[in-house]
Amino acid sequence: MNPALKPVDTLDTWLLGSSERLTRGDPPWLARERACARERLREELVPGPREEGWRYTNLRALLEQRFRPALGVIREATGALEEGKLQAHLVPGLDAWCVVLVNGCFVPELSRLEGLPAGVKVTSLRQLLLEDPELVERCLNGVAGLGAHVFAALNTAGLHDGFLFHVAERTHLEKPLELIQVSLGADEPHLIQPRHLVRLEAGARATLIERYLSPEPSLYCTNNLMEVDLGEGSYMEHHRLQEESPNAFHLSGLYVRQSGHSGYRGSNLALGAAWSRTDIRVAFEGFGGDCKIDGLYLAGDAQLVDFHLDVEHRVPGCASRQHFKGLLTGKGRAVLDGRIHVAKQAQQTDAHLKNANLLLSRDAEVDTKPQLEIHADDVKCSHGASVGQIEPEQLFYLRSRGISIEAAQRMLCQGFAGEIIDRIEPEALRSYAYGKLSAALDRKIPAE
């Protein structure tokens, strides 16, 4: 990283020179969407620390980079992965359909989609733009709208590929679908911007596992955006594991719209990347919606992890529960901003947000900001945040049983995180998550 580089003024800079390759073959409506987004990038200055949403999340290191869209390295990358590189990153024992994206591009050769039940469509966005552009038009930005911030516009402006996951009415997907997003380094840092559209029609049920990983410690930036549209009475489980390269930047936008009586249950594990920012927005649009989101983040030296949560109770009778836990070591930094908004008409809302953090060092920092905005008068809402340290009593107890101080700290961290990880299904993924956490703790709290 060259410290002499000036931060970019507008995010448009990262797309310069790539327009033609990005837009080739676009239907006219997409050209217009893209142009609008480009316009926004050019006009809107990059967010600064004075903006509330970025107060504790310094963008400078990100903006000093000169990223280029990742579009052309797919062939050789795929070859390397086919030689078994991917094998080492699979979840042992996980029985799932699988979609692999390399640098944001859907790679059919690496994906496993045989035997998907009728009514379930899993396809590349690129392909879909050729086959059924109207469907893409109906879905794109339908849930995300303008997005949480200008990086959503960056994703639209640079839209290239991604996937669509569509489950027809009353169709149940028995096995999970796993989305593996692999980043492979190249000569210059890549900007990887997959766009994903997920739609469960009325009464449909599905589990989506979403993983970000890199077989190399390369520097790149992921800026993904997923829109999830849940029909009446549908139910989705969604487990997201961020295992990016330790030098990567990771931006992730997840936008969920819930119709009446739909259920969403998500978990988010953030273990990798040097710098990460996740925005999750949930909007209830029908009576009886239920949303549960868990999160676990781990940040050590030279790491920042940021979650911004936003739950919109627009209609009556919906329940939301968010539970995020953080572990911070060394000079690790974390930000948790959780907002619950209850509109005037959203009576009988049941909304709760909890955030607990364990700091293992004096140099670690967490900025946690739970917020409730309630305009209705018949609701049950709560929020709470805590920042604590390892209890000396617990540490002494473990050490008195022969366990080294570092191993005892790791054990207590695992115990703290267990509450979140234990809720991950299926079991194979839960074991994998425990393994990943344990490996990350081994690196962050090494034995003397």
Place this chain on the structure above:
Amino acid sequence: MLKIENLHAAIEGKEILKGIDLKVSPGEVHAIMGPNGSGKSTLAHVLAGRDGYETTAGSIRLDGSSLLTMEPEQRAAKGLFLAFQYPVEIPGVNNSYFLKASVNAVRKQRGEPELDAVAFMRLMNEKLTLVQMDRTLMQRPVNAGFSGGEKKRNEILQMAVLEPRLAILDETDSGLDIDALRIVADGVNALRSPERAFILVTHYQRLLDYIQPDHVHVLAGGRIVRSGRKELALELEEKGYSWLGIEEEAA
């Protein structure tokens, strides 16, 4: 085996132990009695290496090695075990996982091979039977939501698995009903051996009905004011601490 000489220890500048001398030989059971505030628990904690105590003078040697320079985990590897008065709850950490980590940490420090899952299960099952502990407790988080008796039994189980040279039981009898007390005492008695020694720290004589001590020491004001055989405990029970001119501090 254990030799404590002129041990002085303070908490936040306040001296609690004011010159303790104690010798424990293999196979012996020593009871340390005394009123509240006499320094009994401090002595147990200083032996185990808890933070926050400053040893201002004296020495503790276990089998010839100085304990005071060792970390708590090194003392455990050396064969010292403290059964806590208030066993600590560790939410989220599975009891059996913890016990395996513990026994293997000790074995590793001693240069012994770690136990694999099968060998550990065999050992654990054998000791569970010995202390008559419900095995479902092994699949729960360490001590979390355990009853008082279950917690104490878990301490005895850990002791049985770790097979220490010297076990210190800090007020293990407190808060136990007679049945639980008997089970804990049976566990301790089953572990008595010519190579192993015990120090029982207790306020009451009650525990000593079940575990017969070889020596009884009365601690008051940070010093051992009287030592004797087990009859001393009975005498104390009958006459109270005031018999020795000791005033009990309000608990």
